[in-house]
Amino acid sequence: MTFQPPATVALSADEARRIALRAQGFLGAPDRRAGVRGVLRHLGAVQLDTISVLARSHELIPYARLGAVERRTVEDAYWSQETHAFEYWSHAACILPVEEWPHFAFRRRAYRARPQWHHELSDGAYDRVIKQLRAEGPLTATELGGAKNGGEWWDWSESKVAVERALMHGDVVCTRRRGWKRVYDLAERAIPEAFQHDDLSDTECVRRLVGLAGRSLGVGTREDISDYHRLKNAQVDEVIADSGLVPVEVEGWGRPAWADPQALATVPRGRHRTTLLSPFDSLIWDRPRTERIFGFTHRLEAYVPKPKRVHGYFAMPLLAGGRLLGRVDPAREGSVLVARQVSVESAKAVGDMAKALWEAASWVGCTEVRLDRTTPAELHAPLRAALDA
Secondary structure: OOOOOOEEEOOOOHHHHHHHHHHHOOOOOOOOOOOHHHHHHHOOEOOOOOOOOOOEEHHHHHHHHHOOHHHHHHHOOOOOOOEEEEEEEOEEEEEEHHHHHHHHHHHHHHHHOOOOOOOOOOHHHHHHHHHHHHHHOEEEOOOOOEEEOOOOOOOOOOOHHHHHHHHOOOOOOEEEEOOOOOEEEHHHHOHHHHOOOOOOOOHHHHHHHHHHHHHHHEEEEHHHHHHHHHOOHHHHHHHHHHOOOOEEEEEEOOOEEEEEEEHHHHOOOOOOOOOEEEOOOOOOHHHHHHHHHHHHOOOOOOOHHHHHOOOOOOOOOEEEOEEEEEEEEEEEEEEEEEEEEEEOOOOOHHHHHHHHHHHHHHHOOEEEEOOOOOEEEHHHHHHHHHHHO
């Protein structure tokens, strides 16, 4: 009998959107018992960023899925005394479940093999940092001898260069932050023994991360899957056939795609979350995918010169009913949440925006919401009325 490969599953654009929402934790009842750690393991990676408006992005990620989780609870879930997570380079600088340490061995090997670095080190500097950590325990860059030489922000001290290189190599690990500073420790001491190895081949590591990305996305193109942990397209091509993902065709996508078979096993149903999203949320961090799935163009404008910004410094998209229906550029002034610039797709989204703004305000301890500007202008009064209701 001749082997017949399984037929490619056909999905409508709406089915793909709902699968993606459920995979990212925005459709259906959230797993509150698993809490923040459950969100981390479900997503596989939570991006870190220095910008803090309502809160830092790694706090906004579980908030968007679980609701008003205490911010101290969020931090403790990531950075507890018992190692549950570590920080490393994935989609960007990300918090990762500690059990994924072995699967980033391919990236650690690649960093060790790099012939060029932007910062030079004198002989013995690397070993001195390792020796100091071994003798004194976990330390920040400041405690290791200072993070800067006194120049611009990239003018790192030699000890900072050395410990960051050790972090990339895997000799050192960051398993918590203190006042937003990385706390470095020896990987041999901080990573649980069961995960403390680099035994997996590059192919095995990439296969695991491709499978994880597919499950976290629900459905995605090769580019979607490779972007999740910043793999190369060629690496994805090499392992996709035996990653556990299955080929699908999505209406309107115009390119091959793959899906988590478990995501295809049941129809996505349940409650939709209404919330504001961090621009660094994994639901929307890939801009081409966001446009393809939601028909919504979004760009982080924090690094755009102020006169050229369209939607504001840290515009947060509004998710409601499984759609992206607007955005707000928030700020905080004491106990006031300031909606500096709001845009909504239609009058139907006004109530959802008001609900999301008040929930976010309450979460960060604000008792008032001030509305500065609304687009289109004719929706300013209805939105103000909805906020006051």
